[in-house]
Amino acid sequence: MDYEHKAKEVGECLQSYRDDASGWKVCKKSNDTVVSWRPSSEFPGNVYKGEGVINGSLEKVWDCLKPVPKGRRVKWDNNVKKFDLLEQVTEDISICRTVTPSAAMGIISPRDFVDVILIRQHEDGAISSNATNVSHQGCPPQSGYVRGFNHPCGCICVPVSAEPNKTQVYTFFQTDLGGLLPRSVVDSFFPSSMTEFYNNLAKTVKSVKDV
Template sequence: MEYDDKAKFAAERLLSYTKDPSGWKVCKKSNDVVVSWRPSVEYPGNVYKGEALVNGGLLKVWECLKPIPNGLRVKWDSNVKKFELLEQMTEDVSVCRTVTPSAAMGIISPRDFVDVIVVKKYEDGTISSNATNVLHSSCPPQPGFVRGFNHPCGCVCIPVPGEPNKTQVFTVFQTDLGGLLPRSVVESFFPSSMTEFYSNLTKAVKSLKDF
């Protein structure tokens, strides 16, 4: 199936981005957050990688990041306005629509994205959410939104040996925002929004009761 193949490809790509150190250039550092970039091989733009240690156990952090309808992420992530399930293929593979608000003082208008998403769990305890763009018959481009396209992207939560209350979190974004946006706007938006992402994630994790 096309969706399964694309989901598998996205997961493999995402893991390789977190493990391959070559070619990355740091573009923003804030507290414990490091954001790097390098040219994408998927589309004529950049891939951005964020990395930070988040205070909170892995399951607590993952609870904030889980790609599910009515999940916590819509509540704390300022770049996610709506998250809709279009089709559930298996327990771990789904097709979803994400709506983002306007950004950069209105220069970037509201976007929507349709992606296949797969959740992967690895033997060392790592959990990842992996996504890439797909077409879905139930969700053609809609009035009021510019259709954007995510190339292999997502979040990876990695346990820290000897530190049960800390989680290493990688984020990878390589997004064709669509529309006729100046390159300078895009290149300034992602590093800043990713730094804000980690700040908001840390607050969300801290606010969760232990479980």
């Protein structure tokens, strides 16, 4: 599999999600976060977009978000129980396995995902993680976990030019959780989970010292 080609494709895909404002429908809104959705063109489900401004510099916010083994995200993101590096393809492209805990009061059992991840620096100063599912010989499906599949997803951190201590964070999720889950469970899980994601990220950024 051409991991580099696939990584570059997902990077362009996420950028297009950020740029294209058409078709999104708001499904959950709080003081600091807006979660929207629209039908996915990648699989028979939805793509969800989160938007929120986090109080913290881009460097600090990214330090909490960046997808690296033993990084901060495993500690604060309730949907990431374990994160392992399977292969470092290039300096900015890696193959990783993410393990998620059970969710929705146990209705959603533990999952694992294998993705190619691209870390991308943007011309406007933004930095992003861009991921999509791949197969890897070092990580076949394992007992005890339902193998899920992430379609183009990730996070984009954008500096707020007028306020250097604030960062605009876009998140995109479109995940085939696998298994025989009722559609209603999936549709209610993601908006609530993404709101919690922003709340926990904001608390973590506030608690860490400058990086």
